[in-house]
Amino acid sequence: MSRPRPPLVDCDIHNELAPGSLRPYLPRRWREYDETYGNRGDGGSSYPKGAPRAARTDAWPPSGLPPGGDLEFMREQLLDAYDIRYGILNCLSKANRQQNPEYAAALCRAVNEWQVEEWLEKEPRLRAGISVPYEEPALAAEEIDRAAAHPGFVQVLLLVRTDEPLGRRRYWPIYEAAVRNGLPVGVHFGGGRANPLTGSGWPSFYIEDHTAMAQAFQTQLVSLVVEGVFERFPTLKVVLIEGGFGWVPSLMWRLDKHWARLRDEVPHLSRRPSEYVRDHIWFTTQPIEEPPDPRQLLTVFDNMGGGDDKGTDKILFSTDYPHWDFDDPDRAIRAKLEPEARARIFGGNAMALYGLDR
Amino acid sequence: MSRPRPPLVDCDIHNELAPGSLRPYLPRRWREYDETYGNRGDGGSSYPKGAPRAARTDAWPPSGLPPGGDLEFMREQLLDAYDIRYGILNCLSKANRQQNPEYAAALCRAVNEWQVEEWLEKEPRLRAGISVPYEEPALAAEEIDRAAAHPGFVQVLLLVRTDEPLGRRRYWPIYEAAVRNGLPVGVHFGGGRANPLTGSGWPSFYIEDHTAMAQAFQTQLVSLVVEGVFERFPTLKVVLIEGGFGWVPSLMWRLDKHWARLRDEVPHLSRRPSEYVRDHIWFTTQPIEEPPDPRQLLTVFDNMGGGDDKGTDKILFSTDYPHWDFDDPDRAIRAKLEPEARARIFGGNAMALYGLDR
Numbered sequence: 001m002s003r004p005r006p007p008l009v010d011c012d013i014h015n016e017l018a019p020g021s022l023r024p025y026l027p028r029r030w031r032e033y034d035e036t037y038g039n040r041g042d043g044g045s046s047y048p049k050g051a052p053r054a055a056r057t058d059a060w061p062p063s064g065l066p067p068g069g070d071l072e073f074m075r076e077q078l079l080d081a082y083d084i085r086y087g088i089l090n091c092l093s094k095a096n097r098q099q100n101p102e103y104a105a106a107l108c109r110a111v112n113e114w115q116v117e118e119w120l121e122k123e124p125r126l127r128a129g130i131s132v133p134y135e136e137p138a139l140a141a142e143e144i145d146r147a148a149a150h151p152g153f154v155q156v157l158l159l160v161r162t163d164e165p166l167g168r169r170r171y172w173p174i175y176e177a178a179v180r181n182g183l184p185v186g187v188h189f190g191g192g193r194a195n196p197l198t199g200s201g202w203p204s205f206y207i208e209d210h211t212a213m214a215q216a217f218q219t220q221l222v223s224l225v226v227e228g229v230f231e232r233f234p235t236l237k238v239v240l241i242e243g244g245f246g247w248v249p250s251l252m253w254r255l256d257k258h259w260a261r262l263r264d265e266v267p268h269l270s271r272r273p274s275e276y277v278r279d280h281i282w283f284t285t286q287p288i289e290e291p292p293d294p295r296q297l298l299t300v301f302d303n304m305g306g307g308d309d310k311g312t313d314k315i316l317f318s319t320d321y322p323h324w325d326f327d328d329p330d331r332a333i334r335a336k337l338e339p340e341a342r343a344r345i346f347g348g349n350a351m352a353l354y355g356l357d358r
Numbered sequence: 359m360s361r362p363r364p365p366l367v368d369c370d371i372h373n374e375l376a377p378g379s380l381r382p383y384l385p386r387r388w389r390e391y392d393e394t395y396g397n398r399g400d401g402g403s404s405y406p407k408g409a410p411r412a413a414r415t416d417a418w419p420p421s422g423l424p425p426g427g428d429l430e431f432m433r434e435q436l437l438d439a440y441d442i443r444y445g446i447l448n449c450l451s452k453a454n455r456q457q458n459p460e461y462a463a464a465l466c467r468a469v470n471e472w473q474v475e476e477w478l479e480k481e482p483r484l485r486a487g488i489s490v491p492y493e494e495p496a497l498a499a500e501e502i503d504r505a506a507a508h509p510g511f512v513q514v515l516l517l518v519r520t521d522e523p524l525g526r527r528r529y530w531p532i533y534e535a536a537v538r539n540g541l542p543v544g545v546h547f548g549g550g551r552a553n554p555l556t557g558s559g560w561p562s563f564y565i566e567d568h569t570a571m572a573q574a575f576q577t578q579l580v581s582l583v584v585e586g587v588f589e590r591f592p593t594l595k596v597v598l599i600e601g602g603f604g605w606v607p608s609l610m611w612r613l614d615k616h617w618a619r620l621r622d623e624v625p626h627l628s629r630r631p632s633e634y635v636r637d638h639i640w641f642t643t644q645p646i647e648e649p650p651d652p653r654q655l656l657t658v659f660d661n662m663g664g665g666d667d668k669g670t671d672k673i674l675f676s677t678d679y680p681h682w683d684f685d686d687p688d689r690a691i692r693a694k695l696e697p698e699a700r701a702r703i704f705g706g707n708a709m710a711l712y713g714l715d716r
């Protein structure tokens with residue numbers, strides 16, 4: 001811990017709602033709705049059920065609040081312990097995928113107001129993603145425009161298992177609002193409502209769920225590129241959070257190969273698919289696909305880039321605190337990186353992307 | 359074309375049914391059903407519709423038969439032209455996923471009898487996969503036991519978009535029958551009946567379908583490994599056909615990483631997930647994810663292996679003849695491979711796997 005190092009930025013921290021956290025932030029109409037009807041939007045328990053809220057067993061604060069729910073304990077266990085310069089909160093809740101659209105919007109707004117009061121105003125090292133009812137993009141855009149006024153919000157937060165692929169036109173109002181407010185769009189592990197997890201149905205095990213989630217990220221990357229979202233919104237930046245990135249090189253190769261022969265199907269694209277990926281899409285590290293030989297990871301970074309040492313300029317370190325599969329900043333990425341590349345991954349890329357030192 | 363080279367084996371050729379091809383092979387009961395009710399099992403057209411049956415525009419035989427439907431023309435355009443020692447036929451039809459199980463079984467049997475009469479008995483360089491009604495595994499096992507008596511059948515043929523992930527118990531009778539008959543199980547691009555193509559819904563474009571199909575292969579690899587299929591059937595060999603392989607290394611890393619922490623969920627696994635992949639799963643090349651710098655492909659092969667030059671021993675060359683995205687044996691794999699590795703990929707691995715020179 002004592003070795004000097006460049007500023008560390010953790011791009012995926014989860015602040016957790018406790019029972020009743022949102023009550024003060026919900027208008028009476030929706031507080032009553034919440035009490036009478038409540039959650040109807042989501043099936044299945046969070047994983048692993050044996051460790052509620054997917055938490056590390058040592059992450060329960062003495063206060064009795066849930067893991068990730070106690071700022072003081074988060075400071076001690078994460079921000080201070082690892083000397084983290086900035087941390088990006090991605091609050092996961094069921095607010096953003098309720099079947100009742102206005103209830104979803106009210107819950108998201110409450111989540112965001114709670115984040116301002118309880119987190120952003122209290123801890124200058126923290127920034128947060130704006131929770132939005134993303135299946136109702138017009139309502140999501142309204143919330144982005146409202147919440148973005150607070151400088152602590154540095155991205156729009158979606159979950160990766162949407163009802164339709166994210167490139168489709170129904171989601172464009174979200175990108176329009178993000179760009180209008182100068183915010184990247186973060187797409188985090190999780191979600192799901194309409195579709196089985198894979199194109200071949202429901203897997204049996206959690207280990208399969210956790211692994212197959214990377215497929216949903218592949219879907220979204222391809223859809224955003226192929227639908228021409230980055231042609232329509234040339235300043236849009238997208239962050240894929242907790243989906244890995246080892247699959248990115250071969251996916252770019254496959255896409256470019258198909259595009260070379262199928263470009264008449266997608267005449268709205270003016271560039272090779274991989275160019276949009278390289279310019280517009282960032283990837284957080286956790287759960288990093290750590291190979292048996294650390295040097296193999298360097299080949300992945302090399303294959304990510306288009307030359308000129310660009311293979312690491314879209315990689316953002318993240319811990320996923322307080323979840324069970326936390327990547328420790330002192331142990332993650334065993335490969336021998338050049339010091340500049342390590343500094344970019346562990347902080348520099350995030351500082352630039354989110355404008356953190358501004 | 360004149361340079362000397364080791365034996366070439368094409369591991370993915372499509373022989374195509376013409377209208378009426380199956381009539382002589384269907385019992386009267388099912389011939390009548392076919393005429394009255396016909397196909398009810400599949401939605402959507404094959405891709406791309408503008409080139410019917412996904413064919414190369416130069417692949418239509420002068421005989422008027424469909425592309426891939428004329429053995430003489432296939433000899434001329436593929437087997438002789440490229441001096442192919444052996445070719446594996448994977449006949450794609452809607453036989454294997456009809457909603458009426460016995461109709462599906464009758465169609466599959468007819469497809470297999472047609473393959474024997476019209477292809478295997480006429481051309482000694484060809485081998486074929488057994489078409490089976492794979493969503494009804496008991497019927498599929500019966501057909502495997504029946505058809506495997508002909509030495510021209512060298513694998514069981516499934517399609518990758520099954521109703522459930524292939525590791526689930528419902529499919530085990532297929533593996534039992536394959537192992538009993540000493541046959542690998544080939545899983546080919548395509549299929550689909552129950553589920554949207556991705557966990558985030560239906561994509562808009564064919565280029566997305568074609569790219570997302572690789573996700574279904576990821577699902578099946580994970581499911582077969584994690585459900586313990588290779589523990590239960592230690593001699594089972596699986597060939598993933600037309601799904602690429604650039605995604606395999608990072609998927610093995612991710613799986614191994616999760617397994618190290620989650621192995622209590624899958625106590626039936628006695629080894630690391632990547633070890634099952636390395637020992638039991640083969641991959642055909644087409645559509646090979648050709649990187650901009652050919653040397654990048656070598657890093658993929660390196661990352662596939664567990665050391666000891668094993669990174670290419672499960673790779674099987676394939677053309678996908680006569681489909682539009684045919685990989686030309688004289689041009690595919692631009693990387694500078696060691697001669698032994700090239701010989702393995704282009705023929706040796708397939709000769710050993712399918713016992714072709716026996």
